[in-house]
Amino acid sequence: MTDSSDRREQRLEKLERQREQGIDPYPPRVERTHTSAEALAAYSGEAGETEVGVAGRLVAIRIMGGSTFAHLADGSGRIQVYLRRDVLGEELYDLFRRTIDLGDFVSARGTLFQTRTGEITVNVSSWRPVAKTLRPLPEKWHGLRDVETRYRQRYLDLLANEDVRTIFVTRSRIVSAVRRFLDEQGYIEVETPVLQPMYGGAAARPFTTYHNALGQTFYLRIADELYLKRLIVGGLEKVYEIGHNFRNEGVDTQHNPEFTAIEMYEAYADYNDMMCLIEALYHDVAVRVLGSETITYQGQEIVLTPPWRRVSMRDAILEASGIDIEIERTQDALVRAAAARGITLVSQSGWGKAVEKLFESVVEPRLVQPTFITDFPAEVSPLAKIKPGAPHLVERFEFYIGTLECGNAFTELNDPLDQRERFAAQVQAAADGDAEAHPMDEDYIIAMEHGMPPTGGLGFGIDRMVMLFTDQASIREVILFPALRSAAADSASEPD
RNA sequence: GAGCCGUUAGCUCAGUGGUAGAGCCCCUGCCUUUUAAGCAGGUUGUCGCGGGUUCGAGCCCCGCACGGCUCACCA
Numbered sequence: 001m002t003d004s005s006d007r008r009e010q011r012l013e014k015l016e017r018q019r020e021q022g023i024d025p026y027p028p029r030v031e032r033t034h035t036s037a038e039a040l041a042a043y044s045g046e047a048g049e050t051e052v053g054v055a056g057r058l059v060a061i062r063i064m065g066g067s068t069f070a071h072l073a074d075g076s077g078r079i080q081v082y083l084r085r086d087v088l089g090e091e092l093y094d095l096f097r098r099t100i101d102l103g104d105f106v107s108a109r110g111t112l113f114q115t116r117t118g119e120i121t122v123n124v125s126s127w128r129p130v131a132k133t134l135r136p137l138p139e140k141w142h143g144l145r146d147v148e149t150r151y152r153q154r155y156l157d158l159l160a161n162e163d164v165r166t167i168f169v170t171r172s173r174i175v176s177a178v179r180r181f182l183d184e185q186g187y188i189e190v191e192t193p194v195l196q197p198m199y200g201g202a203a204a205r206p207f208t209t210y211h212n213a214l215g216q217t218f219y220l221r222i223a224d225e226l227y228l229k230r231l232i233v234g235g236l237e238k239v240y241e242i243g244h245n246f247r248n249e250g251v252d253t254q255h256n257p258e259f260t261a262i263e264m265y266e267a268y269a270d271y272n273d274m275m276c277l278i279e280a281l282y283h284d285v286a287v288r289v290l291g292s293e294t295i296t297y298q299g300q301e302i303v304l305t306p307p308w309r310r311v312s313m314r315d316a317i318l319e320a321s322g323i324d325i326e327i328e329r330t331q332d333a334l335v336r337a338a339a340a341r342g343i344t345l346v347s348q349s350g351w352g353k354a355v356e357k358l359f360e361s362v363v364e365p366r367l368v369q370p371t372f373i374t375d376f377p378a379e380v381s382p383l384a385k386i387k388p389g390a391p392h393l394v395e396r397f398e399f400y401i402g403t404l405e406c407g408n409a410f411t412e413l414n415d416p417l418d419q420r421e422r423f424a425a426q427v428q429a430a431a432d433g434d435a436e437a438h439p440m441d442e443d444y445i446i447a448m449e450h451g452m453p454p455t456g457g458l459g460f461g462i463d464r465m466v467m468l469f470t471d472q473a474s475i476r477e478v479i480l481f482p483a484l485r486s487a488a489a490d491s492a493s494e495p496d
Numbered sequence: 497g498a499g500c501c502g503u504u505a506g507c508u509c510a511g512u513g514g515u516a517g518a519g520c521c522c523c524u525g526c527c528u529u530u531u532a533a534g535c536a537g538g539u540u541g542u543c544g545c546g547g548g549u550u551c552g553a554g555c556c557c558c559g560c561a562c563g564g565c566u567c568a569c570c571a
Contacts (some may be wrong), residue, residue, distance in 0.1 A: 007506060007522065007540090060531070067528035077563090084528060102521080118527050139520050141509035143534070146507085148563045250497090256521065259571075346568085398571095405571060436570080461571055474564095475571095482502050485562065 008134050014099040015132045021095060025132040030055045037076035039112065047113035052122060054079055054129055055107035056427045062142070063097060069121075072106070080121040081108045087125060088110050096127065103133035105494070144421050152487065154480050164477075168287060171466045171478055175242065176284040178262065178462070185277070187238040187264060192227035193418045194220060194243065198443070201225030201383070204247040207257075224263040225383065225457065229412060230457050240264035242462065248474040253474040254404070257483045260462040269456035270411040271395045275372050278399060278407065278458055279306040282370070282465075290469060297402040297468050300368050308370040316373055317463060318361040325355050329392075334358065350433060351379030351392075367400035382422040382438050384410035399460075402468055405461025414452040416445050418421035 012276045014192035018025045033053040034042060043052050056074035066085040085093040100106065108127040115121050126429040138144040143160040150157040150164075157164050163485050179189065195358045197216065199206040201223030224241045231239050242262045251257060266273065286293055293305045311319075318324050321341055334354045335345045343361060348354040355377050363373070375387055376396040384394035395411035413419050423440045466478040476482035 010522075062530050063527090064530065064533070065527040067530080069530045069533085071531075080531075082529075086528075113529095115530075119529095121529085136506045136521065141520060144507070145509095148503090150518090151563090178524090203570080245571085247570070250568075252567090253565080253571090255570060261571080293509040366521090408571080412521095458503050459571090463499075465569075486564070 004484075005171050006135050010422065010446040011101055011132065011134045015134070017099050018107070018129055018132070019094070021094070023129060023374050025129055027128070027427075030054055030130050031109070032107060035076040036074050036079035039075070039079055039122065040120050042116075043112045045049040045249055047125070048111045050112040051110070052112060053107065053109040054081070054122060055105065057105050058100065058102055058132075061100070066093075067427065068093075068096065068178075072108070080114075080115070080119050081110070081124050081127075082110075082113075082121050083124045083127065087123070088127075090233065095129075095457065100129065101133060101136075103135075104129060105131035105133070151476060151482050151484055156187055166482060167466075167470045167472065167478060170470050171387070173289045174285055174466055174469055175462060177288045178281065178465075179242070179283050180283050180288075182240050182264060185238070187240050187266075188229060188236065190228070190236070190239050191243070192221075192231075192241055194222055194246075196221050197442055198439060200438055200441050200444070202245075203245075203380070203437055206251055207246045207248050223459065224261065225459070226441060226444045228263055228265050229452065229455065229457070230444070232412075233268050233447050233450055233452045236266040238265070250265070251483060253476070255462070256463070256475050256479055259475070259479075261459055262462055263457065263459035265455055266411070267453040270454065271374070271409055271456055274409040274458040275308070275310065275397060275399075275457040277372065278409070278460065279304075279308045279458075282401075285465075286469065295468060295471070297471055298473060302369060302402055302468075304401075308372055310372040310374060310397075311357065313373050313377075313390050314375065317355070318364045320366060321358070321359065323391060324477050325358070346430045349429065349432065350379055352379035352381075356380055363381070364400065365403055367403055369402045370399060372399050373399045380427065381410065382426050383413050383419075385413045385415075388420070404464050406468070407457065407458060409458035412455040412457045414448060414454060416448040419448055420445055442478060443454060 015025045031053050032055040036054055036056060037053040039054050042050050042052060050412060054074070056072035056078070058070055059073045059078060062069045063442045070081050070083070072081055083093060083096055106132050106235045108122055108124045108129055110122040110124040112120055113123050117352055138156055143151055144156050158168070183189070195218045197218060199219035199222050202225070204222040206219040206222050210216070211218055211222065222245055226242065228239055228241060240262060242260065244258050245261045246258050248257065249255065283293055283306055284305050286295060294301055295305050296302070313326050321338070321343065323334070323337045323341065325334065329351060330339045331351045331354045333350060340357055343358065345354055345357050348357055359373070359447040374397040375393045376384070378386060378392050378394045381396050382393040384396040387393040387395050396409065398408050399406050413422070423438060423445070426438040427440050430439070463475050463478050467475060470478060472478055484496040
């Protein structure tokens with residue numbers, strides 16, 4: 001044996017030894033009659049009766065001279081295999097002992113029996129390498145803990161940490177359940193452009209890119225909203241879209257630059273209808289995926305059973321701080337009222353933003369149980385319809401669960417003249433330095449001028465829903481490949 | 497963008513100025529019902545990168561990279 005210290009070199013030598021014996025270390029097909037779970041279920045109870053062919057990754061090997069036990073893992077679970085020199089013959093037995101490493105894929109054929117300790121095991125009559133592994137896998141006891149490696153090489157995380165695997169399986173089931181719920185409500189799923197000549201539908205800074213053939217700047221979408229509402233104009237009365245939004249902003253435990261959002265729009269509905277829809281949806285998904293209408297998030301029990309508490313922005317702030325935003329109707333008055341209670345509101349542009357700021361600091365941390373916060377300042381909601389009798393407010397709500405802001409909805413603004421004025425105000429805000437102000441969108445206004453029915457719209461973050469349902473504090477734990485800075489450059493590997 | 501913390505073997509981690517360590521993994525030998533197999537022996541390293549201080553730096557100082565947490569902005 002070589003004294004090479006490089007583990008990859010050692011494995012390459014073993015691979016070469018397989019080749020020398022005329023064995024392809026990476027055969028194109030594998031003979032498999034049973035998954036490991038199927039094999040275990042197929043055992044007749046009588047040793048030697050049930051023949052199976054299994055395949056998988058070797059996750060444990062125990063060599064004891066002339067006999068060897070090993071565990072094979074596949075997607076269905078794991079199964080023990082038993083190899084004996086006197087059964088396999090010198091050559092095939094030694095091939096295993098001399099050229100197989102932990103992590104390699106093999107296939108094995110044999111009959112089932114039960115060991116002394118009762119474990120159903122394949123008594124291997126023949127086996128072969130199926131795919132050689134060149135690098136060692138994370139160690140079995142402590143698994144893989146290094147967060148950076150877990151995110152950058154998520155496949156290792158998935159291999160080593162079963163709880164991580166469970167999170168992403170749950171995520172998939174959640175998304176399926178959401179689709180099923182909406183489909184059953186008569187919604188249709190649509191797809192709208194990610195690459196947009198004009199971004200909009202949210203207050204956020206976009207990613208900018210360029211199309212060579214068209215010679216034109218494009219933006220990655222920050223929200224689905226404006227395209228979906230064009231579909232409402234077009235007579236598709238219940239639509240939803242699940243897709244990625246891209247926002248060129250900070251990265252932290254609750255924000256990834258690329259995240260999964262769902263938006264839905266329903267003609268002839270309003271924001272009250274959307275409240276009923278979302279509380280039913282969350283409840284239904286929880287029951288279907290978790291089998292429970294309560295969840296535990298970061299140590300707190302949360303009951304998702306409808307109806308959820310509904311409280312206006314004004315009442316919520318009044319209750320939490322004693323400040324009445326209807327009395328303090330200017331930015332200055334609000335900042336002074338907050339300061340009098342020891343709350344510092346960093347300088348905001350306008351009353352509406354100051355209200356939001358105050359809300360975030362005094363109310364949001366208290367919103368553990370599902371809560372709808374209704375009736376937002378109009379100036380921070382350029383796409384929502386004015387609340388009758390309160391021209392400074394709109395029919396809008398956000399809902400909070402476990403102190404996370406989970407989604408946003410309104411009675412959609414369908415008055416094209418009002419919409420134009422709102423956009424104009426946003427353009428002015430942009431001129432005054434608001435980097436997230438909404439741009440004027442003539443094309444969208446033209447759509448609205450063709451007539452849009454009264455409509456309720458709602459959007460929420462899938463990632464945050466998954467965080468709640470899997471009890472994760474960081475959004476990176478529910479995104480397979482979260483955005484990270486590039487690892488220290490391997491210099492010569494810059495792409496052209 | 498700011499503050500704090502982290503980066504040591506393939507993995508998980510000790511190591512507070514004096515010869516680079518442990519467990520698992522890996523390698524060699526023994527071992528035909530083991531399962532965190534066992535027994536005996538052995539190997540691993542740009543201590544993140546670059547400077548500096550010092551007789552001497554994994555450890556102290558400065559800069560940089562990447563990550564984590566908190567904050568700011570947002571969902």
